[in-house]
Amino acid sequence: MPKICLRPKLSSPEDFSQEWHPLVREIYAARLQNAQEVEKHLKRLLPPEGIPDIYVAARRLSEAIDKGEQVLIYGDYDVDGANSTALMVRVLKQLGAKVSFFIPNRLVHGYGLSLSGIEALTAVPDLLITVDNGIRSHSAVEQLVKQGVDVIVTDHHEPDTTLPNAFAVVNPKRQDSQFGSPNLSGVGVVFYLLLALRQFRREQQQAFPCELTEYLDLVALGTIADIVPLDYNNRILTQAGLRRLQSGQGNIGIRALCAVAGLSIDTLSPSDIGFAVAPRLNAVGRLEDMQEGVCLLLTDDWATANDYAHLLDELNRDRKALENEMVIKASATVDSSQAIASAYLPQGHEGVIGIVASRLKSRYQRPALVATDTADGQQIKASLRSINGVNIHQLLEKAATQLPEASLHFGGHAMAAGLTVDKNYYVPLVQALNQTFVQEIGHIPEEPLYIDGELPEHLLDVNWARYLEQLEPWGAGLPIPTFCNTFTVTECRKLGAQHTRLMLRHPQSGKSLPATWFFHSVDWQYGETIRAVYQVQVNRFYGDERLNLLITYAESPHYHLLS
Incomplete structure (x- = not known):
């Protein structure tokens, strides 16, 4: 039973405009903080300065x-x-670049820039740009460099102690990042690399016939789906992208996904994206080939987008069916x-x-690891999901x-990671993880269930829920009012x-x-009588x-959990 307590204050309520509701x-x-x-x-978005290698x-x-070189987005x-790839391809095509893209197949090539992924390329490009991966792909980058390919790594995952030997490594998590x-x-x-590209070309008095704000819907979708903290800068990007979608001017592929999900575009919310749009796009990458997901985001034809959306x-x-089956099996073992x-x-x-690991984490209120055999039966792949206070990536390191x-290969960040390990070392690895946990942390951190207090009866109505909607986005790092x-x-x-x-009675x-629930x-x-922790939402x-x-936790003196 979690401890329910008021969310502590970071600043004074008096610091905020009196125009807001108390x-x-x-x-x-x-x-x-302020x-x-x-x-x-x-206009308050941070400039690209401070991100290492971004202008290189x-x-x-x-x-x-300018030289008409072959550019490949990996x-x-x-x-x-998928959104990273679509954004880069769309903008570079507008700029007249010779650009193509490649998405590794999860089951065939594994995660990120890999040697098997390189072997699958139909042609060797002049310039290869990784998006959302590559920060730990040392051997693959070396192989490309040997082939005469310039490599630009763009990524947001945690770097190694050493960086890949690439032409440029653009990652705001680098130790030298400011x-x-x-x-x-x-x-x-x-998006920030493209901002830097626009700045550079304008300084060189070169053309940049592209309005980058038109693509902020792609940025919003990727930001919400990846559950990165909604700090000040990410909130600006996400809100601008949401507003573009709500105006009906957003990406046709995203709008088609909203249509098959039964969502109203003009009231689209971060939770709609997180729980309805993103899972449909993710499904093709989980079960088949994300190339189709990228094609959905690249098309400007409604009929084509509609076909892809129905497939997804x-x-x-x-x-969902596969997930439910695996959750039952995982819970039994x-x-x-x-x-x-x-x-x-x-x-x-x-x-x-990965989804099953998330479900186990929520059920047992502790970090979770779910593993399965690779196709050749020689190795084991695992996904890990963590809780606040436990940096799973550091534990793996x-x-x-x-x-x-x-032969352990892994990557990720504080709350989620993936790994591949030789089958004989799976059990020792799990033991090592648990031993490291005991040595470094000692016990499962008690995660309080933070609330914003009791909601007065007069605010238990749809108008209050609409009011909170206007203050979006809420999300990781900026929790939705509870x-x-x-x-x-x-x-x-x-x-x-x-x-x-x-049905509940006040x-x-x-x-x-x-x-x-x-x-x-x-x-x-x-x-x-029950005590419920909840969020308010508008049901349209x-x-x-x-x-x-929307209940997130509830308890009763006679509470009985069926499943």
């Missing part, structure tokens, strides 16, 4: 455009990687007695183990030093196999409120707007 000032004071961070104007890369890219198979927003997504790094929608249904909850599924699908002979109240259950029924639909006013199935009785259906409470 509760909004309290909410901001618990998230922001009132200036509320402003989300593009811009100069080389400009040269490739992407990644997740949403951030950029004020190290939390850029992969597509955010690409079908794949997402397949992904998981070792939850250790610091890291681990499950080995020999016949699991590589493309889904330290555990790896205990197994220098294990409240806690006591209610009486008047109706409780299953929603599908895993979720619960409720005890003082008697107001009846619909609520949903995803991934929890409970059997509360009529008249039962054929033009009708109603309040819905």
Whole structure:
């Protein structure tokens, strides 16, 4: 049972404009250091200065455009990687570059710039640019350099102690970075490289017939999907991208995905993107080939986009079924007695183990690892997901030093990582991870369930939910406002196999409120009193707007968990 407590203040509510509702000032004071961070104007976006190698890369890219060199964009198979690829290809084509792209297949080539991925290229380019990957691809970069290829690495993942021997390595997480927003997504790094390219070409009095703000919807999608912290700079990028989509001027492929998901473009929210749009785009990279996802983002033809969107929608249904099956198997075999909850599924699908790890992390409230065999049966691939206070990437780095002979390859960041290891070393690796956890951290950090207080009865309505929508984006690093109240259950029924639909009555006013609790199935009785932690949302259906409470945690003296 988590400890529920008020989110601590980072600043004073009095620092924020009196135009805001008093509760909004309290909410901001618990998230922001000062009132200036509320402003989300593009003119306040940080300049590219401070990102290492960014102008070196811009100069080389400009040269490739002018000389008509062959430029290859080497992407990644997740949403951030697909948007990074699409953004780079779209802009470079507008600038007249000879550009193509390659997305490695998760099951064939593995993650990132790899030797097998290089072998799959149909032609050797003059310039290869990685997007959302490459920061640890030392051997692959060396191979390309030997072939006479200039390599520009753009990435946002954690670097090694040494950098790849590339022409330029553009990463705001480099130790020598002086950029004020190290939390850029992969597509955010690409956007900044293009800003630097525009600046360089204008200084050289060269053409740049492209309006980069037209592509901020791609930046927003990648930023939200990759769950990077929404710091001040990322909020500016994300809000501008959302506004473009809401205006109906956004990417046709994204709009087609919204259509198949039944979303209204003019009220599109970060949660719509995170829970409906991104999973559909991710599904093709998990189960098949993200080349199709990039083609969706590159087309300007509605019929073509619609065909791709329906394909991705079908794949997402397949992904959900596979995920549910694997969660059941993982839950039956998981070792939850250790610091890291681990499950080995020999016949699991590589493309889904990351989602299963996320589900186990949420269920057991500790870092989780889910592993499966590679296609050749010689190695094991695993995905790890972590909790606040446990940097899983650092744990991997330290555990790896205990197994220098294990042929361990890994990458990621504090909250998520992926690895490949020889099969014989899987069990020793899990043991090393748990030992490292005990030595470095000692115990599972207790994660408080932070709330913004009890919501007054007069704010339990759809107008308050609409008001909070206007303050978006909320997300990682800027948590969505969360409240806690006591209610009486008047109706409780299953929603599908895993979720619960409720009707709750506010005890003082008697107001009846619909609520949903995803991934929890409970059997509360009529008249039962519960304490619920929740967020407010606007439920839109054929033009009708109603309040819905989205429960994130609830407890009752007679609470009974079915699944």
